[in-house]
Amino acid sequence: MPNLPKDLVEEVLFRVPVKSIRKVQFTCKKWNTLSKGNFFAKKHLGQDILATADKFMVVMMMDFSVYLMNIIEREAKLISLVEVDVAIVLHCDGLLLCITKDHSKLVVWNPYWGQTRWIESTHNSQRLDFHSYAIGYDKIIKSYKILRFIDPDFPTPFVEVKIYDLNSDSWRVLDVVPSGQIYHYNRGVSLKGNTYWFGREKPSQSGDGCLVCFDFTSERFGPLLPVPFEWIYGDTMSVSTVREEQLAIFFMRRDTLMLEIWISTKIEPNAVSWSNKVFLAMDMTPLVDLGFRPGEGKDASFFIDEEKKVAVVFGKDITEEDREINPTRNVVYTIGVDGSYKKSYLGESPYKSCYPLACSYVPSLVQLN
Numbered sequence: 001m002p003n004l005p006k007d008l009v010e011e012v013l014f015r016v017p018v019k020s021i022r023k024v025q026f027t028c029k030k031w032n033t034l035s036k037g038n039f040f041a042k043k044h045l046g047q048d049i050l051a052t053a054d055k056f057m058v059v060m061m062m063d064f065s066v067y068l069m070n071i072i073e074r075e076a077k078l079i080s081l082v083e084v085d086v087a088i089v090l091h092c093d094g095l096l097l098c099i100t101k102d103h104s105k106l107v108v109w110n111p112y113w114g115q116t117r118w119i120e121s122t123h124n125s126q127r128l129d130f131h132s133y134a135i136g137y138d139k140i141i142k143s144y145k146i147l148r149f150i151d152p153d154f155p156t157p158f159v160e161v162k163i164y165d166l167n168s169d170s171w172r173v174l175d176v177v178p179s180g181q182i183y184h185y186n187r188g189v190s191l192k193g194n195t196y197w198f199g200r201e202k203p204s205q206s207g208d209g210c211l212v213c214f215d216f217t218s219e220r221f222g223p224l225l226p227v228p229f230e231w232i233y234g235d236t237m238s239v240s241t242v243r244e245e246q247l248a249i250f251f252m253r254r255d256t257l258m259l260e261i262w263i264s265t266k267i268e269p270n271a272v273s274w275s276n277k278v279f280l281a282m283d284m285t286p287l288v289d290l291g292f293r294p295g296e297g298k299d300a301s302f303f304i305d306e307e308k309k310v311a312v313v314f315g316k317d318i319t320e321e322d323r324e325i326n327p328t329r330n331v332v333y334t335i336g337v338d339g340s341y342k343k344s345y346l347g348e349s350p351y352k353s354c355y356p357l358a359c360s361y362v363p364s365l366v367q368l369n
Contacts, residue, residue: 057363058303059111060314061089062330062356063349064101068111069358089357090135092190094364097135097146106146108135108166108368111361115368119146119164134188134195136216143167144366145216147195149178163219166368179221180212187301187357189239189247193217194269196247198227198237209237211247215269222269227251228262228278238300241360247272248279250302250313257284259335261304261311279304280311280337301357309337314356317345327352 058069064085085101096109106119134147146164161174180199182188188197199212201224209231213222229251231237238250247264261280266273302313317329330346346356 057361058358059089059091059096059361060356060358061086062346063351063354066096066098068361087354088133088187089359090133090187090190091359091361092135092144093137093193094362094366095135095144095368096361097133099133103131106133106164108144108146110364110366110368112363112365113367117166117368132182132186132188132197134190134214136190136195136214137193139193139217141167145219147214147216149182174219176220178212178214180210180224182212186237188214189241189359191241191244191247191267196225196239196267198239198249199224200231200233209235211239211272213269218269225270225272228274229260236300238302240303242304242306244360244362248302248304250300250311252284252300258282259284261302263304263306279306280309280335282335282339282341301355301359303358303360310340311335312358314346314358316355317343330356332356 088099149161188195211225234254236252317326
Protein backbone atom coordinates (compact mmCIF):
# COMPACT_ATOMS: atom_id res chain seq x y z
CA MET A 1 0.00 0.00 0.00
CA PRO A 2 2.71 2.60 0.84
CA ASN A 3 4.32 2.05 -2.59
CA LEU A 4 1.24 2.82 -4.66
CA PRO A 5 1.71 5.80 -7.01
CA LYS A 6 0.08 9.02 -5.79
CA ASP A 7 -2.15 9.36 -8.86
CA LEU A 8 -3.45 5.80 -8.35
CA VAL A 9 -4.17 6.48 -4.66
CA GLU A 10 -6.00 9.68 -5.59
CA GLU A 11 -8.11 7.81 -8.13
CA VAL A 12 -9.06 5.26 -5.46
CA LEU A 13 -9.92 7.94 -2.92
CA PHE A 14 -11.95 9.97 -5.41
CA ARG A 15 -14.31 6.97 -5.72
CA VAL A 16 -15.00 6.85 -1.97
CA PRO A 17 -18.38 8.42 -1.07
CA VAL A 18 -18.42 11.31 1.40
CA LYS A 19 -20.11 9.24 4.08
CA SER A 20 -17.12 6.82 4.14
CA ILE A 21 -14.20 9.24 3.87
CA ARG A 22 -13.55 9.18 7.62
CA LYS A 23 -12.85 5.44 7.49
CA VAL A 24 -10.34 6.04 4.70
CA GLN A 25 -8.48 8.60 6.81
CA PHE A 26 -7.80 5.93 9.45
CA THR A 27 -6.20 3.56 6.90
CA CYS A 28 -2.68 5.02 6.97
CA LYS A 29 -0.87 8.34 7.47
CA LYS A 30 -0.33 8.84 3.73
CA TRP A 31 -4.02 8.41 2.88
CA ASN A 32 -5.01 10.56 5.85
CA THR A 33 -2.74 13.41 4.73
CA LEU A 34 -3.81 13.17 1.10
CA SER A 35 -7.55 13.11 1.87
CA LYS A 36 -7.23 16.20 4.07
CA GLY A 37 -5.63 18.35 1.39
CA ASN A 38 -7.80 21.18 0.06
CA PHE A 39 -7.14 20.28 -3.60
CA PHE A 40 -8.24 16.69 -3.05
CA ALA A 41 -11.20 17.72 -0.91
CA LYS A 42 -12.53 20.20 -3.48
CA LYS A 43 -12.26 17.67 -6.31
CA HIS A 44 -13.67 14.85 -4.20
CA LEU A 45 -16.62 16.86 -2.96
CA GLY A 46 -17.35 18.06 -6.48
CA GLN A 47 -17.47 14.50 -7.80
CA ASP A 48 -19.57 13.24 -4.91
CA ILE A 49 -22.10 16.07 -5.14
CA LEU A 50 -22.48 15.51 -8.89
CA ALA A 51 -22.89 11.78 -8.37
CA THR A 52 -25.65 12.32 -5.80
CA ALA A 53 -27.34 15.28 -7.47
CA ASP A 54 -30.53 13.28 -7.89
CA LYS A 55 -30.70 12.37 -4.19
CA PHE A 56 -30.96 14.26 -0.93
CA MET A 57 -28.19 13.93 1.61
CA VAL A 58 -29.91 14.29 4.95
CA VAL A 59 -28.53 14.44 8.47
CA MET A 60 -30.96 12.92 10.94
CA MET A 61 -31.13 12.76 14.73
CA MET A 62 -33.00 9.70 15.98
CA ASP A 63 -32.84 8.06 19.41
CA PHE A 64 -30.19 10.66 20.38
CA SER A 65 -27.82 9.45 17.64
CA VAL A 66 -26.93 11.19 14.37
CA TYR A 67 -27.23 9.47 10.96
CA LEU A 68 -26.54 10.19 7.32
CA MET A 69 -29.48 9.25 5.11
CA ASN A 70 -30.80 9.38 1.61
CA ILE A 71 -34.38 10.55 1.13
CA ILE A 72 -35.85 7.57 2.97
CA GLU A 73 -33.40 4.80 3.87
CA ARG A 74 -30.82 5.24 6.57
CA GLU A 75 -27.39 4.87 4.92
CA ALA A 76 -24.70 5.27 7.56
CA LYS A 77 -24.25 6.35 11.13
CA LEU A 78 -21.89 9.30 11.33
CA ILE A 79 -18.99 8.05 13.38
CA SER A 80 -17.40 11.08 15.02
CA LEU A 81 -19.92 11.54 17.84
CA VAL A 82 -21.21 8.03 18.52
CA GLU A 83 -20.25 8.30 22.20
CA VAL A 84 -22.38 11.42 22.68
CA ASP A 85 -26.17 11.51 23.03
CA VAL A 86 -27.45 14.35 20.84
CA ALA A 87 -30.85 15.99 21.42
CA ILE A 88 -30.72 18.78 18.81
CA VAL A 89 -28.84 19.05 15.52
CA LEU A 90 -28.77 22.23 13.41
CA HIS A 91 -27.10 22.70 10.02
CA CYS A 92 -25.36 25.72 8.53
CA ASP A 93 -23.10 25.78 5.49
CA GLY A 94 -21.84 22.21 5.99
CA LEU A 95 -21.35 22.55 9.75
CA LEU A 96 -23.53 20.85 12.35
CA LEU A 97 -24.30 22.33 15.74
CA CYS A 98 -25.11 19.48 18.14
CA ILE A 99 -26.67 19.98 21.58
CA THR A 100 -26.17 17.06 23.96
CA LYS A 101 -29.08 15.20 25.54
CA ASP A 102 -28.62 16.89 28.92
CA HIS A 103 -28.28 20.29 27.17
CA SER A 104 -25.03 20.93 29.03
CA LYS A 105 -22.60 20.82 26.10
CA LEU A 106 -22.35 22.21 22.59
CA VAL A 107 -20.21 20.91 19.76
CA VAL A 108 -19.72 22.22 16.24
CA TRP A 109 -18.90 19.40 13.86
CA ASN A 110 -17.76 19.08 10.26
CA PRO A 111 -18.56 15.44 9.35
CA TYR A 112 -16.49 15.60 6.14
CA TRP A 113 -13.24 16.44 7.92
CA GLY A 114 -14.24 14.63 11.10
CA GLN A 115 -13.38 17.78 13.04
CA THR A 116 -15.19 18.87 16.19
CA ARG A 117 -15.11 22.04 18.24
CA TRP A 118 -16.39 21.67 21.80
CA ILE A 119 -17.77 24.84 23.31
CA GLU A 120 -18.07 25.67 26.97
CA SER A 121 -21.73 26.28 27.72
CA THR A 122 -21.92 29.27 30.03
CA HIS A 123 -25.41 29.53 31.47
CA ASN A 124 -27.38 30.66 34.48
CA SER A 125 -29.50 28.54 36.81
CA GLN A 126 -32.49 28.33 34.47
CA ARG A 127 -33.47 25.00 32.95
CA LEU A 128 -31.11 24.28 30.07
CA ASP A 129 -33.77 22.58 27.93
CA PHE A 130 -35.62 25.91 27.67
CA HIS A 131 -32.79 27.50 25.72
CA SER A 132 -33.10 28.11 21.97
CA TYR A 133 -30.06 27.81 19.71
CA ALA A 134 -29.04 28.87 16.22
CA ILE A 135 -25.90 28.76 14.09
CA GLY A 136 -25.03 31.19 11.29
CA TYR A 137 -22.25 33.38 9.97
CA ASP A 138 -21.18 36.95 9.42
CA LYS A 139 -21.42 37.44 5.66
CA ILE A 140 -18.75 40.16 5.61
CA ILE A 141 -15.89 38.19 7.17
CA LYS A 142 -17.48 34.67 7.06
CA SER A 143 -17.13 34.23 10.79
CA TYR A 144 -19.30 31.43 12.19
CA LYS A 145 -21.34 32.20 15.30
CA ILE A 146 -23.76 30.50 17.69
CA LEU A 147 -26.78 32.22 19.20
CA ARG A 148 -28.46 31.15 22.43
CA PHE A 149 -31.39 32.71 24.24
CA ILE A 150 -33.87 31.75 26.93
CA ASP A 151 -37.50 31.24 26.05
CA PRO A 152 -39.15 34.41 27.39
CA ASP A 153 -42.14 32.50 28.78
CA PHE A 154 -39.97 30.51 31.18
CA PRO A 155 -40.09 31.11 34.07
CA THR A 156 -40.73 34.87 33.82
CA PRO A 157 -40.89 37.29 30.88
CA PHE A 158 -37.08 37.64 30.70
CA VAL A 159 -34.76 37.20 27.76
CA GLU A 160 -31.03 36.55 27.96
CA VAL A 161 -29.31 36.56 24.59
CA LYS A 162 -25.69 35.43 24.13
CA ILE A 163 -23.57 34.90 21.04
CA TYR A 164 -20.43 32.82 20.60
CA ASP A 165 -17.87 33.65 17.92
CA LEU A 166 -15.77 30.71 16.72
CA ASN A 167 -12.98 33.12 15.71
CA SER A 168 -12.61 34.69 19.15
CA ASP A 169 -13.64 31.55 21.07
CA SER A 170 -15.76 33.56 23.49
CA TRP A 171 -19.35 34.34 24.52
CA ARG A 172 -20.81 37.85 24.57
CA VAL A 173 -24.10 39.15 25.93
CA LEU A 174 -26.21 40.96 23.31
CA ASP A 175 -28.52 43.79 24.26
CA VAL A 176 -31.27 42.60 21.94
CA VAL A 177 -34.58 40.78 22.27
CA PRO A 178 -36.52 38.73 19.71
CA SER A 179 -39.04 40.79 17.78
CA GLY A 180 -41.65 38.08 18.33
CA GLN A 181 -42.37 35.10 20.59
CA ILE A 182 -40.23 32.03 19.78
CA TYR A 183 -41.06 28.78 21.57
CA HIS A 184 -38.07 26.75 22.71
CA TYR A 185 -39.27 23.65 20.81
CA ASN A 186 -39.45 25.54 17.48
CA ARG A 187 -36.16 24.78 15.75
CA GLY A 188 -34.88 27.51 13.50
CA VAL A 189 -33.22 26.91 10.15
CA SER A 190 -30.13 28.58 8.75
CA LEU A 191 -30.43 30.18 5.33
CA LYS A 192 -27.71 32.34 3.73
CA GLY A 193 -26.06 32.75 7.11
CA ASN A 194 -29.21 33.93 8.93
CA THR A 195 -31.62 31.89 11.08
CA TYR A 196 -35.41 31.91 10.75
CA TRP A 197 -38.00 30.65 13.23
CA PHE A 198 -41.75 30.46 13.16
CA GLY A 199 -43.10 32.67 15.96
CA ARG A 200 -46.01 34.87 16.93
CA GLU A 201 -46.60 38.43 17.95
CA LYS A 202 -46.36 39.08 21.66
CA PRO A 203 -47.75 39.20 24.23
CA SER A 204 -51.22 38.10 23.08
CA GLN A 205 -51.85 34.34 23.30
CA SER A 206 -53.73 34.59 20.02
CA GLY A 207 -51.18 36.81 18.30
CA ASP A 208 -50.72 36.43 14.57
CA GLY A 209 -48.21 33.89 13.31
CA CYS A 210 -45.04 35.26 11.75
CA LEU A 211 -41.38 34.58 10.99
CA VAL A 212 -38.59 35.87 13.21
CA CYS A 213 -35.09 36.27 11.79
CA PHE A 214 -31.71 36.74 13.44
CA ASP A 215 -29.09 38.41 11.24
CA PHE A 216 -25.64 37.10 12.26
CA THR A 217 -23.89 39.92 10.40
CA SER A 218 -25.60 42.79 12.25
CA GLU A 219 -26.23 40.59 15.32
CA ARG A 220 -29.80 41.83 15.49
CA PHE A 221 -33.29 40.36 15.22
CA GLY A 222 -35.13 41.60 12.15
CA PRO A 223 -38.73 42.82 11.92
CA LEU A 224 -41.61 40.35 12.05
CA LEU A 225 -42.14 38.75 8.63
CA PRO A 226 -45.60 37.71 7.40
CA VAL A 227 -46.70 34.15 6.61
CA PRO A 228 -49.13 33.30 3.74
CA PHE A 229 -51.99 32.02 5.92
CA GLU A 230 -53.93 32.77 9.08
CA TRP A 231 -52.41 31.04 12.07
CA ILE A 232 -54.34 30.25 15.27
CA TYR A 233 -52.72 29.26 18.54
CA GLY A 234 -52.43 25.45 18.55
CA ASP A 235 -51.89 25.03 14.79
CA THR A 236 -48.73 23.09 13.86
CA MET A 237 -45.96 25.05 12.18
CA SER A 238 -42.40 24.34 11.11
CA VAL A 239 -39.77 25.74 8.73
CA SER A 240 -37.25 24.13 6.40
CA THR A 241 -34.92 25.19 3.59
CA VAL A 242 -35.08 24.48 -0.14
CA ARG A 243 -31.67 24.13 -1.85
CA GLU A 244 -30.20 26.59 0.65
CA GLU A 245 -31.97 29.34 -1.32
CA GLN A 246 -35.61 29.42 -0.22
CA LEU A 247 -37.66 28.87 2.88
CA ALA A 248 -40.48 26.33 3.15
CA ILE A 249 -43.26 26.44 5.77
CA PHE A 250 -45.18 23.40 7.00
CA PHE A 251 -48.63 24.34 8.32
CA MET A 252 -51.40 22.06 9.62
CA ARG A 253 -54.62 23.44 11.05
CA ARG A 254 -55.68 22.19 14.44
CA ASP A 255 -59.43 22.05 13.70
CA THR A 256 -59.50 20.65 10.14
CA LEU A 257 -56.12 18.81 9.90
CA MET A 258 -55.61 20.54 6.56
CA LEU A 259 -51.93 20.39 5.61
CA GLU A 260 -50.28 23.15 3.55
CA ILE A 261 -46.66 23.69 2.51
CA TRP A 262 -45.59 27.08 1.15
CA ILE A 263 -42.31 28.15 -0.48
CA SER A 264 -40.83 31.64 -0.43
CA THR A 265 -39.85 33.46 -3.63
CA LYS A 266 -37.68 35.95 -1.75
CA ILE A 267 -36.30 35.81 1.76
CA GLU A 268 -34.09 38.32 3.59
CA PRO A 269 -33.85 39.38 7.25
CA ASN A 270 -36.20 42.31 6.63
CA ALA A 271 -38.43 41.07 3.79
CA VAL A 272 -40.17 37.94 2.53
CA SER A 273 -42.49 37.14 -0.37
CA TRP A 274 -44.37 33.92 -1.04
CA SER A 275 -45.40 31.99 -4.10
CA ASN A 276 -48.98 32.78 -5.10
CA LYS A 277 -49.70 29.06 -5.22
CA VAL A 278 -49.30 26.57 -2.39
CA PHE A 279 -46.70 23.83 -3.08
CA LEU A 280 -48.78 21.12 -1.40
CA ALA A 281 -52.25 21.01 0.14
CA MET A 282 -53.93 17.91 1.55
CA ASP A 283 -56.76 17.07 3.92
CA MET A 284 -55.19 14.63 6.39
CA THR A 285 -58.39 13.51 8.15
CA PRO A 286 -59.21 10.57 5.80
CA LEU A 287 -55.67 9.22 6.31
CA VAL A 288 -53.85 7.81 9.28
CA ASP A 289 -52.56 11.30 9.96
CA LEU A 290 -49.03 12.36 10.85
CA GLY A 291 -47.43 11.22 14.08
CA PHE A 292 -47.88 14.40 16.09
CA ARG A 293 -50.85 16.46 17.16
CA PRO A 294 -51.23 20.14 16.31
CA GLY A 295 -50.38 22.30 19.30
CA GLU A 296 -48.82 19.50 21.37
CA GLY A 297 -45.42 21.20 21.45
CA LYS A 298 -43.60 18.95 18.98
CA ASP A 299 -41.90 20.61 16.04
CA ALA A 300 -42.58 18.89 12.71
CA SER A 301 -39.34 17.98 10.92
CA PHE A 302 -39.63 17.95 7.13
CA PHE A 303 -38.08 18.81 3.79
CA ILE A 304 -39.38 18.94 0.24
CA ASP A 305 -38.20 17.75 -3.17
CA GLU A 306 -39.48 20.22 -5.76
CA GLU A 307 -38.44 18.05 -8.71
CA LYS A 308 -40.20 14.93 -7.44
CA LYS A 309 -43.01 17.08 -6.01
CA VAL A 310 -43.07 15.42 -2.61
CA ALA A 311 -42.76 16.44 1.02
CA VAL A 312 -40.95 14.14 3.47
CA VAL A 313 -42.12 14.44 7.09
CA PHE A 314 -40.60 12.69 10.11
CA GLY A 315 -42.62 11.75 13.17
CA LYS A 316 -44.17 8.97 15.24
CA ASP A 317 -46.54 6.26 14.05
CA ILE A 318 -50.32 6.42 14.41
CA THR A 319 -52.26 3.26 15.27
CA GLU A 320 -55.00 2.54 12.74
CA GLU A 321 -57.37 1.15 15.37
CA ASP A 322 -57.74 4.14 17.68
CA ARG A 323 -55.64 6.74 15.80
CA GLU A 324 -53.43 7.27 18.84
CA ILE A 325 -49.72 8.05 18.67
CA ASN A 326 -47.38 5.07 19.08
CA PRO A 327 -44.44 6.85 20.74
CA THR A 328 -42.03 3.92 20.35
CA ARG A 329 -42.18 3.70 16.55
CA ASN A 330 -40.39 6.26 14.37
CA VAL A 331 -41.70 6.74 10.83
CA VAL A 332 -41.23 8.92 7.76
CA TYR A 333 -44.16 10.05 5.62
CA THR A 334 -43.74 10.83 1.92
CA ILE A 335 -46.61 13.02 0.69
CA GLY A 336 -47.02 13.92 -2.97
CA VAL A 337 -48.60 17.02 -4.42
CA ASP A 338 -50.79 14.63 -6.44
CA GLY A 339 -52.37 13.31 -3.22
CA SER A 340 -50.17 10.23 -2.89
CA TYR A 341 -49.19 9.13 0.59
CA LYS A 342 -46.63 6.60 1.82
CA LYS A 343 -45.46 5.64 5.30
CA SER A 344 -42.07 4.00 5.90
CA TYR A 345 -40.83 2.69 9.24
CA LEU A 346 -37.53 3.82 10.72
CA GLY A 347 -37.58 1.27 13.53
CA GLU A 348 -38.63 0.89 17.14
CA SER A 349 -37.46 3.48 19.65
CA PRO A 350 -37.00 3.11 23.42
CA TYR A 351 -37.40 6.89 23.77
CA LYS A 352 -41.06 7.92 23.68
CA SER A 353 -40.42 11.66 23.77
CA CYS A 354 -37.52 11.68 21.29
CA TYR A 355 -38.99 12.64 17.92
CA PRO A 356 -36.79 12.13 14.82
CA LEU A 357 -35.34 15.36 13.42
CA ALA A 358 -33.83 15.83 9.97
CA CYS A 359 -32.14 18.55 7.95
CA SER A 360 -30.63 18.67 4.47
CA TYR A 361 -26.83 18.52 4.34
CA VAL A 362 -24.14 19.55 1.86
CA PRO A 363 -20.48 18.71 2.71
CA SER A 364 -18.17 21.62 3.44
CA LEU A 365 -14.45 22.41 3.37
CA VAL A 366 -14.71 24.69 6.41
CA GLN A 367 -11.89 23.93 8.86
CA LEU A 368 -12.58 24.00 12.61
CA ASN A 369 -9.19 25.23 13.78
